[in-house]
Amino acid sequence: MPNSQVDEDLKQMHALMAMLQNLDVGLVILDRNYNIQLWNSFMESHSGMYPHEVRDRLLFEEFPEINEDWFRHKAESVFLLNNRAFTTWEQRPYLFKFKNYRPITGKAEFMYQNSTLIPLASANGVVERIGIIIYDVTDQAINRVELKEANDQLKRLSRTDKLTGLYNRGYWEECLNKEFKRCKRTGNTSTLLMFDIDHFKKVNDQYGHPTGDEVIKVTANILQETMRETDIAGRYGGEEYVVILINCSAEQAYHFAERLRTKVEQTVVEHQGFKVNYTVSLGICELADTIVNHSQWIELADQGLYRSKESGRNTATIYTRN
Numbered sequence: 001m002p003n004s005q006v007d008e009d010l011k012q013m014h015a016l017m018a019m020l021q022n023l024d025v026g027l028v029i030l031d032r033n034y035n036i037q038l039w040n041s042f043m044e045s046h047s048g049m050y051p052h053e054v055r056d057r058l059l060f061e062e063f064p065e066i067n068e069d070w071f072r073h074k075a076e077s078v079f080l081l082n083n084r085a086f087t088t089w090e091q092r093p094y095l096f097k098f099k100n101y102r103p104i105t106g107k108a109e110f111m112y113q114n115s116t117l118i119p120l121a122s123a124n125g126v127v128e129r130i131g132i133i134i135y136d137v138t139d140q141a142i143n144r145v146e147l148k149e150a151n152d153q154l155k156r157l158s159r160t161d162k163l164t165g166l167y168n169r170g171y172w173e174e175c176l177n178k179e180f181k182r183c184k185r186t187g188n189t190s191t192l193l194m195f196d197i198d199h200f201k202k203v204n205d206q207y208g209h210p211t212g213d214e215v216i217k218v219t220a221n222i223l224q225e226t227m228r229e230t231d232i233a234g235r236y237g238g239e240e241y242v243v244i245l246i247n248c249s250a251e252q253a254y255h256f257a258e259r260l261r262t263k264v265e266q267t268v269v270e271h272q273g274f275k276v277n278y279t280v281s282l283g284i285c286e287l288a289d290t291i292v293n294h295s296q297w298i299e300l301a302d303q304g305l306y307r308s309k310e311s312g313r314n315t316a317t318i319y320t321r322n
Contacts, residue, residue: 026096026134029120032079034059034072037129046098046111065097078117079127085117089141100138112141161235163213164220172234172242173294179232179244180294183287190246191253194301195260195282197239198313207274214271215239215278219264226260242301250286250318257282257316265314279314281305286318 026046029038035058039051047054049062060068078085087095089112100108114135119127159171167175179190197203197219204212216239223233223241232244245253261280269276283304291297304319311317 024136026132028059028132028134030059030075030130030132032128034075036062042134043096047096063096066095071095075117075130078119078130082119082121082125082127084119087113087115087117089114089137093141095132095134108138108142111136112138164217164235166220166223166241167232167234169234169236172232172244173298175232175234176242176244176297177294179246180287180291180297188247189249189287190244191248191250191284191286192297192301193243193245193253193257193282193284194236194298194305195241195257195280195316196236196305198279198281200239200278203276203278207276208272211269211271211274211276212239215269215276218267218269219280222263222267223260226256226263242298250284253284253286254316254318257284261314261316281308281313282316283308284316284318 024042026042027038027040028036028043031037035056036054037056039049039054044050054062060066060071074085074087077083094110094113095115096113098111098113100111114137116133116135118131118133120129120131121127159167161168166172176192182188183190197215200212200215203215219239219241220233220235223243227233227243228246230246231248232246234242236242243256245256248256261282264278264280267277269278283301283306285291285297285301285304287297291300300319304317307319308315308317
């Protein structure tokens with residue numbers, strides 16, 4: 001390209017630069033080798049680097065936080081196809097890692113950014129430079145993040161029993177129904193375990209309901225410490241609990257039940273000056289072909305629990321048809 005044309009192109013870029021100097025967006029212009037050619041006041045203010053410090057410097061050396069392979073792939077389409085390209089904070093929180101100094105969004109450590117890559121074609125139509133426009137979208141991003149966190153929290157609360165932190169009946173029963181259908185479809189087996197606290201009414205009568213609630217919470221904690229991450233535990237109601245043991249046979253569930261039962265038996269709950277020793281009884285039912293729905297699965301596990309009660313409590317019983 002003739003020098004006169006280069007000079008004219010640079011004049012046009014400088015004119016554009018002057019227009020955007022005072023706008024609240026960042027503007028960077030790169031040449032074909034990704035060297036920085038222009039750097040507006042927004043970029044200067046947030047990077048702490050003056051234009052003369054970065055001019056003709058390779059972008060990736062000055063800003064190593066930019067993933068070079070990813071950015072080159074993005075930018076090459078702009079150079080070659082003469083089309084714009086975009087990045088959003090949802091895809092990548094930022095292009096340039098600038099600190100966030102805005103008081104309203106002080107919760108953010110860095111500036112969230114959207115960016116647009118624009119082709120800057122010369123008079124002959126060849127794209128020899130590209131512009132990067134940086135938009136500060138920290139307010140928008142923080143609002144979106146906080147809204148998602150609030151929605152996630154509401155979702156967790158809607159699924160969770162307030163006293164124990166286990167899943168509430170509505171949600172764990174929904175999970176059980178899904179597991180029932182999954183096992184029927186795949187041929188896998190899972191086991192439902194139900195248990196409750198022995199003589200819990202006596203605990204409430206002797207020590208009071210606050211201590212009874214503490215016993216319920218401690219039992220839930222023991223359950224969570226004993227189960228696997230893949231298992232699903234919930235509160236059935238009152239002092240009753242359920243555990244869906246995924247891909248687990250009745251025999252394996254029995255070993256789990258014995259570990260749980262022993263831990264509870266060895267636990268002393270101390271609350272408001274009282275010391276409470278207690279036990280649990282457990283019923284186990286492995287999913288079988290004869291079980292027609294998840295409600296029947298619950299009933300049969302409950303029958304196993306009833307047999308444990310009949311056997312003197314503080315024991316685990318695998319349900320089998322007589």
